[in-house]
Amino acid sequence: MLKFTEEHEWLKIEGDVATVGITAHAAEQLGDLVFVELPEAGTSLDKGATAATVESVKAASDVYCPLDGEIVESNQAIVDDPALVNSDPQGAGWFFKLKLSDPSAANGLLDEAAYKELIA
Amino acid sequence: MxxxxxxxxxxxxxxxxxxxxxxxxxxxxxxxxxxxxxxxxxxxxxxxxxxxxxxxxxxxxxxxxxxxxxxxxxxxxxxxxxxxxxxxxxxxxxxxxxxxxxxxxxxxxxxxxxxxxxxxxxxxxxxxxxxxxxxxxxxxxxxxxxxxxxxxxxxxxxxxxxxxxxxxxxxxxxxxxxxxxxxxxxxxxxxxxxxxxxxxxxxxxxxxxxxxxxxxxxxxxxxxxxxxxxxxxxxxxxxxxxxxxxxxxxxxxxxxxxxxxxxxxxxxxxxxxxxxxxxxxxxxxxxxxxxGRRRVGLKPEGKAPVRGGAMLYTDAEGRAEAGVVTSGSFGPSADHPVAMGYVDSAHSGNGTQLFAEVRGKYLPVAVCALSFITPTYKR
The missing domain is CATH 3.30.1360.120 (Probable tRNA modification gtpase trme; domain 1)
Structure with missing residues (x-):
C-alpha cells in the first residue's frame, strides 16, 4: 500500500512496517541535498514529530514522522550520499522504516491520486 | 518590508x-x-x-x-x-x-x-x-x-x-x-x-x-x-x-x-x-x-551545515558563550560546510576550536581564514 502526506512524504506499507521517504516533488523543491540526519533505530516518535533533517545548500528542512511508531531502520546510504534523495527519491533515497503503533491509522493518509491533486 | x-x-x-x-x-x-x-x-x-x-x-x-x-x-x-x-x-x-x-x-x-x-x-x-x-x-x-x-x-x-x-x-x-x-x-x-x-x-x-x-x-x-x-x-x-x-x-x-x-x-x-x-x-x-570581537571564518568539522544565528561556545556543553554565526551554508567548491561569524577576540585565532549549537547539539567548528577559496582577481 502506497500512501502520502500533505508534508510531501511517501509511505510504502507492508504489514505493520512503513518505509518512509520524501516525494519527488519535495526533492525537486528542496534542490540538491548536501546533508541528511536520520533518527536512530529504537526511537519512538509521535505523528508530526521531527523525524529527520535535510539540508540543501540554502536551507535546512525538517521531515516529520507521518504516523505514531518506532524507528526500526534508517537508510545510511543517504547519510553517506545525500544526492541519492534527489536522484531516486521514491526508491534508493528512502529515509527510514517505521513500525506503526496502529497500522489502521494509515487509512487516514492521502492516496496517490489525492497527493497528485495536492501538488497539481 | x-x-x-x-x-x-x-x-x-x-x-x-x-x-x-x-x-x-x-x-x-x-x-x-x-x-x-x-x-x-x-x-x-x-x-x-x-x-x-x-x-x-x-x-x-x-x-x-x-x-x-x-x-x-x-x-x-x-x-x-x-x-x-x-x-x-x-x-x-x-x-x-x-x-x-x-x-x-x-x-x-x-x-x-x-x-x-x-x-x-x-x-x-x-x-x-x-x-x-x-x-x-x-x-x-x-x-x-x-x-x-x-x-x-x-x-x-x-x-x-x-x-x-x-x-x-x-x-x-x-x-x-x-x-x-x-x-x-x-x-x-x-x-x-x-x-x-x-x-x-x-x-x-x-x-x-x-x-x-x-x-x-x-x-x-x-x-x-x-x-x-x-x-x-x-x-x-x-x-x-x-x-x-x-x-x-x-x-x-x-x-x-x-x-x-x-x-x-x-x-x-x-x-x-x-x-x-x-x-x-x-x-x-x-x-x-x-x-572586543572579530569576524572570522568558521569551518564545521562535520558534514552538517551551521547556519546564521547559531550560537558559538568554547565548550561542548554550551556553557561559555564565544560568539554567533552570521552566515553559514554548504560550500560546493570547498566541498564541506562553510560559515562566518563574530567571536570574542580571545577566541579569534586561526585553529581555535569552538562549538556551534545546531538543533540542540554542539558541533565542533574551527576558526579559520575568512576565504575558503583562492581568489582569482586579475591584479
Whole structure:
C-alpha cells in the first residue's frame, strides 16, 4: 500500500512496517541535498514529530514522522550520499522504516491520486 | 518590508521567466533564486567557466560635483565613509562603507571615479536610505541621481574575460577594480572588473531598455549559465565576503568586521585626512587597540551545515558563550560546510576550536581564514 502526506512524504506499507521517504516533488523543491540526519533505530516518535533533517545548500528542512511508531531502520546510504534523495527519491533515497503503533491509522493518509491533486 | 506592497521587477524579469527561474522576494524585488540547473551546479559552473547574475536590484548612484572638480565630490563623500576617495584615480573603483556615529555600518558600497563624477553601487535594501543620507549631507556640493533607468549584471568566473572579449576586445587591458566605458553591441555600458564571488569577473551597468538584449547575447555563449541568488550567496560566502544585514550592520564596526583593509592610510591616525567620518573616534580607537570581537571564518568539522544565528561556545556543553554565526551554508567548491561569524577576540585565532549549537547539539567548528577559496582577481 502506497500512501502520502500533505508534508510531501511517501509511505510504502507492508504489514505493520512503513518505509518512509520524501516525494519527488519535495526533492525537486528542496534542490540538491548536501546533508541528511536520520533518527536512530529504537526511537519512538509521535505523528508530526521531527523525524529527520535535510539540508540543501540554502536551507535546512525538517521531515516529520507521518504516523505514531518506532524507528526500526534508517537508510545510511543517504547519510553517506545525500544526492541519492534527489536522484531516486521514491526508491534508493528512502529515509527510514517505521513500525506503526496502529497500522489502521494509515487509512487516514492521502492516496496517490489525492497527493497528485495536492501538488497539481 | 511591507508584505503587501507589490514586488518590483528588474529590467531582466521577462528573461528570468523565459529561462525557467524560480523567483523569490528579495529586498522588495521579485528575483531569481535559482534556474533549472540548481544552486549546486550554478555555483560550480561559475568557478569553472562563467555565470551571469542579474543584480539590477542594487542601487546605482551618480555623485556629480557642482564645481565640476571631482576632488570636491571626493572630499564631500569622505565625510560619510572612512575611505580614501580623494586618492582614487580616474577609472578606478574601491570598496567602501557608510558608517554611523557609533562606528556601525549603514551599508557597504562600491565607489568608482568616473572622471567628472563618482559612481556608487549600494545594496538594494539600503538604497533609498543611502540616497537620503547622501542628499542630506552632500547636496550643498553635489548633484545626486539615483539611476532608475539602468540594469546591472555581473559576469563572473575564469571564462568571463574571454566571453566579454568577444563583444569588446579591450576588456583584457582592464585590471581588478578598473572601471571603463564600452559599447557592447552598440549599447553604451559602464564596466568594472569586480564582483562578489571571489572569481575574476565584471559588473556591467546597462541602459534598462537594452539590458535584456545584451544579457541574452552573453547567455548565448556556451561557457555562460544564468546564476540565481542562491549560488550568489554560497559563492560570496566561500570567498569570505560580507552580506549586509547578515554579517555587517549598524551594530558592527569595520574593525569588528575585519574590514580594516577598506580603511586606507589617509583616513587613519596620522594620515593626511585623519578621521572626519561618522564614528571616527570609535573606529580609530579600535584600529589602534583592537575590538572586543572579530569576524572570522568558521569551518564545521562535520558534514552538517551551521547556519546564521547559531550560537558559538568554547565548550561542548554550551556553557561559555564565544560568539554567533552570521552566515553559514554548504560550500560546493570547498566541498564541506562553510560559515562566518563574530567571536570574542580571545577566541579569534586561526585553529581555535569552538562549538556551534545546531538543533540542540554542539558541533565542533574551527576558526579559520575568512576565504575558503583562492581568489582569482586579475591584479
Amino acid at each position: 511591507d508584505d503587501h506592497s507589490p514586488l518590483k521587477q528588474t529590467p531582466l524579469h521577462a528573461l528570468h521567466a523565459s529561462l525557467g527561474a524560480r523567483m523569490v522576494p528579495f529586498a522588495g524585488y521579485d528575483m531569481p533564486v535559482q534556474y533549472p540547473a540548481g544552486v549546486m551546479k550554478e555555483h560550480l559552473h561559475t568557478r569553472a567557466a562563467a555565470g551571469l547574475f542579474d543584480v539590477s536590484h542594487m542601487g546605482q548612484i551618480i555623485l556629480r560635483p557642482r564645481s565640476g572638480k571631482i576632488e570636491d565630490a571626493a572630499l564631500a563623500l569622505e565625510k560619510l565613509v572612512p575611505v580614501d576617495v580623494l586618492g582614487l584615480g580616474e577609472g578606478r573603483q574601491r570598496y567602501g562603507l557608510f558608517t554611523n556615529d557609533q562606528g556601525g555600518i549603514l551599508d557597504d558600497l562600491m565607489i568608482a571615479n568616473r572622471g567628472d563624477h563618482l559612481f556608487l553601487v549600494v545594496n538594494a535594501a539600503c538604497k533609498d536610505a543611502d540616497f537620503a543620507h547622501l542628499q542630506a549631507e552632500l547636496s550643498a556640493t553635489c548633484d545626486l541621481t539615483l539611476l532608475d533607468d539602468r540594469a546591472l549584471i555581473a559576469l563572473q568566473g575564469p571564462r568571463a574575460e574571454c566571453v566579454l572579449a568577444e563583444l569588446w576586445a579591450d576588456v583584457a587591458t582592464m585590471r581588478f577594480m578598473d572601471v571603463a566605458e564600452a559599447d557592447l553591441h552598440d549599447v553604451p555600458c559602464v564596466i568594472s572588473r569586480s564582483g562578489y564571488t571571489g572569481e575574476d569577473g565584471f559588473e556591467i551597468s546597462i541602459p534598462a531598455a537594452s539590458a535584456q538584449d545584451v544579457s541574452r547575447r552573453l547567455l548565448e555563449h556556451p561557457d555562460v549559465l544564468p546564476i540565481g541568488l542562491g549560488a550568489r550567496d554560497s559563492l560570496r560566502l566561500e570567498a569570505g565576503l560580507c552580506l549586509y544585514g547578515n554579517d555587517i550592520d549598524t551594530g558592527t564596526t569595520p574593525v569588528e568586521a575585519a574590514l580594516e583593509w577598506a580603511l586606507q592610510k589617509a583616513r587613519r591616525a596620522g594620515g593626511a585626512r585623519e578621521g572626519g567620518f561618522p564614528g571616527a573616534t570609535i573606529i580609530l580607537r579600535q584600529l589602534a587597540d583592537g575590538a
